[in-house]
Amino acid sequence: MRLLLVLLLLLGCRGADLPAADLSAERFATRGKIMKIDGHTLEIQHERISKMRTVDGTLEPMEPMTMVFSATSAAPIEQIAVGDLVKVEFTTHYRTDAVLRLVSIEKLPAGTTLELPR
Ligand SMILES: [Cu+2]
Numbered sequence: 001m002r003l004l005l006v007l008l009l010l011l012g013c014r015g016a017d018l019p020a021a022d023l024s025a026e027r028f029a030t031r032g033k034i035m036k037i038d039g040h041t042l043e044i045q046h047e048r049i050s051k052m053r054t055v056d057g058t059l060e061p062m063e064p065m066t067m068v069f070s071a072t073s074a075a076p077i078e079q080i081a082v083g084d085l086v087k088v089e090f091t092t093h094y095r096t097d098a099v100l101r102l103v104s105i106e107k108l109p110a111g112t113t114l115e116l117p118r
Contacts, residue, residue: 025091028091028092031046032045032047032116035066037080037082042068042070042071044066044067045065045066045116047114053092074103079107086105088105088106089102089104090103
C-alpha cells in the first residue's frame with residue numbers, strides 16, 4: 001500500500017500531467033539549449049524569438065535569454081537531458097503556475113549551431 005503511494009507520488013512529479021488541451025492555442029517557437037531539468041520544468045537558453053505574446057497581450061520580439069518552460073503530455077521530456085539542443089513550440093498562460101508550456105520538443109543534431117550569446 002505504501003509502495004503504491006510512493007509510486008503515485010513519483011509519477012505525479014514526473015509531470016507530463018499538464019493538460020495538452022492547448023494544442024489549438026496560439027503557439028510560438030524557438031530553439032535553445034537545455035540548461036537544467038527539475039521535475040517537469042526545464043530551463044532553456046533560447047535564441048531570439050521573433051514574436052511572442054507578452055503579459056500585456058502585445059506581440060513582441062524577445063532577445064535570447066534563459067527561461068523556464070513546463071513539459072506537458074504533448075511534449076514529454078523523458079528523452080531530454082541537460083546539454084541537449086532542442087527546437088520547441090510553446091503556448092503562453094500568464095497568471096498560472098506554468099506560464100510557458102511546451103507543446104512540442106524535438107532534439108536537434110548535436111553539432112547544430114544556435115545563435116546564443118557566448
Ligand atoms: Cu525569454
